[in-house]
Amino acid sequence: MNNKRVTSFDVAELAGVSRSTVSFVYSEDKQSRIRPETRQRVREAAEKLGYYPNASARALASNQSNTIGLIMTRSPRYIASDNFLPQIIGGLLDIVKQEQLGLLIEWVEPGQQMQTYLQLSHAKHIDGMIILTPRFDDPGLNALEQLGIPCVLMGQIPGCNLPYVDIDNRSSAKLAVDYLIELGHHQIACITNAATAYSSASQRLEGYRDALKAADIALDESLIRIADFDAASGYTQMKDLLTEYPRFSAIFVASDNVALGALAAIHEAGLSVPEDISLVGFDDIPEAAFYYPKLTTVHTPAKEIAEESCYLLMQLLKGETPFSRTINIPTQLIIRDSTRMIERSHITTY
Amino acid sequence: MNNKRVTSFDVAELAGVSRSTVSFVYSEDKQSRIRPETRQRVREAAEKLGYYPNASARALASNQSNTIGLIMTRSPRYIASDNFLPQIIGGLLDIVKQEQLGLLIEWVEPGQQMQTYLQLSHAKHIDGMIILTPRFDDPGLNALEQLGIPCVLMGQIPGCNLPYVDIDNRSSAKLAVDYLIELGHHQIACITNAATAYSSASQRLEGYRDALKAADIALDESLIRIADFDAASGYTQMKDLLTEYPRFSAIFVASDNVALGALAAIHEAGLSVPEDISLVGFDDIPEAAFYYPKLTTVHTPAKEIAEESCYLLMQLLKGETPFSRTINIPTQLIIRDSTRMIERSHITTY
DNA sequence: AGAGATTATTAACACGCGTTAAACTACAAT
DNA sequence: ATTGTAGTTTAACGCGTGTTAATAATCTCT
Known part of the structure; x- marks a missing residue:
């Protein structure tokens, strides 16, 4: 210089x-x-x-940094293997560039949420934030709500009045399981996408329960497993399921990432999809169409979610009252090759 | 408020x-x-x-924002399906949190590089930047070099003296293809990870050429295809390859993302891996171990790359002269199930 | 041409904090 | 008591820009 x-x-x-x-x-x-x-x-x-x-001088003088934050609620270890994330980031980057905004990425440690949120918003490094996959047990959300800090959740927390953009996880999951039932399956297992502290996980699990109930199928808790975002956890849980309790002809895996691991475990056990087990995933990440077999899954419009979140936040930043503080993006079941009608031989009698 | x-x-x-x-x-x-x-x-x-x-006030007064930028050299459309990216982001987030730094994410449009880099560094929103997958044809890099702006490349550009962290793409690729040759394969195709304007793509392609040359195998240009980061492009290129020129027993696909698409195309053609075609990937993304079949691939320590880049940049920011301005991270061939010895029947005579 | 209305420009203060050099304190040594 | 000294604290200026209220320039209309 x-x-x-x-x-x-x-x-x-x-x-x-x-x-x-x-x-x-x-x-x-x-x-x-x-x-x-x-x-x-x-x-x-x-x-x-x-x-x-000079950006800092502008920010100081005008009291706005023209930067928004994307806050993730899990550790880098789980961020590293999340194939849904790039879609969100890509979507945000697109808008943010058009609007001449900056995008700051952060993650919060469990237990530190309150402090992190407050610091982020008060330090004014960012004007507002988008919180990805919020958790039920996050005490910081109340603080955000009460302080009226510009903030949008990507995902919904019941009882929390913060603006959000989400899909209807529960009914989407039900849709997926309904389809399995429609194909004649009765013994349907489930692996969640994450710990049930994450709202999307528990809501998808609820949808699974709803579907069984609606079809008068007794819920078998031992057919439910909890995974942890990534393929490795899906593999582990599926392997466990297959050895512990192999009597199911179909499975709903609430995340394509996790489903990939589950598929591997199934293959390793010498079984095949959909011949032996039908599998429905969730998210429809871009790779799902190339898995073996191509995944039947619930399409979640990640780009749209990112865009709507961004626009909603921008409205809040401008002080406009948005048309609606809660936005639901419709999903769609995509039928590919990982599901089929149950074989006669699989039907067990009670 | x-x-x-x-x-x-x-x-x-x-x-x-x-x-x-x-x-x-x-x-x-x-x-x-x-x-x-x-x-x-x-x-x-x-x-x-x-x-x-107040972050802005501090930044203004102290002339440092305590924020670094991660600059991506491709459009959001390609960012959205890059499964290597989360590893990089996860790695950076880890360090950045420890060091109390912020992480700003940006992308540059081709043709706008110069302006974007200058703006980013002069506006002082960030103290320095990490440029992911730099391109040969990026005129902005020279400007960065001459102006002495703190900057680290994730990837190496020959003739560019900016500090970088990278793997040895060329020899790693050679390693992968050597292995195929060792297994008895002679007709080996190649699908790149991206356009050859990206240094990693052309270097990996060079490695492929090196291996063939070293084994005295004539290079057949028609066995080479150029992909575009994602599975979809891998699928397209592989399909094309299979219809146009199906005489190969093995293939080197320079990215696991792309390889996933290639696998799908192979399956769709009624062939199987590794029985009909051996396939080696590149990157060893976390999902590669769960593909069907589990991918033989070159392990690229993404987390380490992210960490080293971050540390190197931090040294530059502090004005320290780093021990070395160029860091090479070793790779490793991971042998799984997508490769095997060539079948007698596949050996064609010339 | 001159008063009034409009538009273009500027002076001056504010934003919240970092930092240097000077001022103050306390305490020991003379 | 006085001086010296190390340890603490403060006054005051600067960082580069946004913005308001006031001033200057230009234009309109009779």
């Missing part, structure tokens, strides 16, 4: 105007106040000097 | 000290200057008032 930083003062000097004028040129909304030829002169001077407005 | 923001002035007042003292308490390095009991009083006052130092 040889030469000093270029400030708006230098630009003003070169353009023969005052610093305020330069500032006005750079705040888009009031452009009408500046005569076009003056603005042109300022822009040229800025270009010549290589002037870029 | 009912009450005004709490500033260091308020804390100072309540603690009965001056604002400077508060500031000293919050800058760790000079804590020795403040008497423990005074510091205690300040901390208590801060706690009572709910004081959090």
Whole structure:
């Protein structure tokens, strides 16, 4: 670095105007106040000097950082193997670029939520935040709600009045299991996508229960396993299920990531999908269409969720009252090759 | 928001000290200057008032934002289906949290690189940046180099003197193809991980060429296909390869993501891996061990790469001269189930 | 041409904190 | 008591920009 930083003062000097004028040129909304030829002169001077407005100074003076935060509620270890995440990030990056915003990524440790949220919002490094996969047991959410900090949840927490964008996990899961039942399956296992402290996990599990109930199938708790976001956990849980309690002809795995592991365990046991076991996943991550077999799964429009969350947050930031503080994105069951009608031989009598 | 923001002035007042003292308490390095009991009083006052130092003001005054940027060189569409990315982000998040830094994510449009880099660094929203998968044809890199902006490449560009952290793509790829040759394969196809403008793609392709050359196998250009990061492109390219030129017994796919699509195309053609075609991937993403069949692939320590990049950048930020400005992380061939000795019947004579 | 109305520009303060150099305190040594 | 000294604290300035209220320039209309 040889030469000093270029400030708006230098630009003003070169353009023969005052610093305020330069500032006005750079705040888009009031452009009408500046005569076009003056603005042109300022822009040229800025270009010549290589002037870029200092973000920190702007943030300090205007009290907004033009940056939003994406807050994740799990540790990096689980972030590293989440194939749903890139879709969210991609979706956000798209909008954020259009809107000239920055995107800051953070994660919170369980037990530190309250402090982290408060710090993030008060430090004003970010103007607002999007919280990915919120947890029931997060005491920080109440604080956010009471303090009225701009915030959008990606996922819904019952009893929490924060704005959110989500799919209807429960009915979507029911849809998936309904389909298995429709194919003639009665003994249907379930592996969750994550610990039930995560709202999406417990809601999907509820949907599974709903479907069984609606079809008058007795719930067998031993057919339920809890996974942990990634394929490895799906593998473990499926293996366990197959050795402990192998009497099921179909399974609902509440996350494609987890389903990949489950598939591996099934193959390893010498069984095949869908011949021996029908499997329905959840999320429809881009890879699901290329798994072996191609996954029947619930399509979750990740990009849309990201976009809606972002727009909703932006409305809150502008102080506008959004049309609705809660947005539900419809899902859709995608039928591919991992499911089929039950074989006669699989039907066990009670 | 009912009450005004709490500033260091308020804390100072309540603690009965001056604002400077508060500031000293919050800058760790000079804590020795403040008497423990005074510091205690300040901390208590801060706690009572709910004081959090304003990030923008700090950044402005100290000329450092304590935030680093992760810059991606492709569009959100390709970010959304990159399963290598979460590992990088997870790795960075880990370090960044320990070091109390922020992580800002950005992407650059081709053609806008120069401007984007300059803006990012001059606006001082970030102190330095990590550029993921740099491209040969990126004119912005020169600018970064000449201006001496703190920056680390994740990936190496020949002729570019910016600090980097990378694996040896070329020799790693050679290793993979050597293994196929060792198994008796002579007709070996290749699908790249991305366009050859990305250094990793062209380097891996070079490694493929090296291996063939070393084994005196004539290079057949028609066995080479260019993919585009994701499974979909792998599927397309493989399908094309199988219809256009089906005479190969093995294939090197320079990315596990792409390999997943390739596998699907192979299955769809009624062939199987490794019986009909042996396949070696690259990256060893966490899912590779659960693909069907489990992928033989080159393990790329993503977490380590992320960590080393982060540490290297931090050294540059502190003005320290790092032990080495270029770091190479060793890779390792992981042998699983997607490769095997060639069948006699596959050996064609020339 | 001159008063009034409009528009363009500027001066001056504010944003909240880091940091240097100076001022103050307490205490030991003279 | 005075001086010296190390240890604490503070006053005051600067970081680069946004924004308001006031001033200057331009235009409109009679």
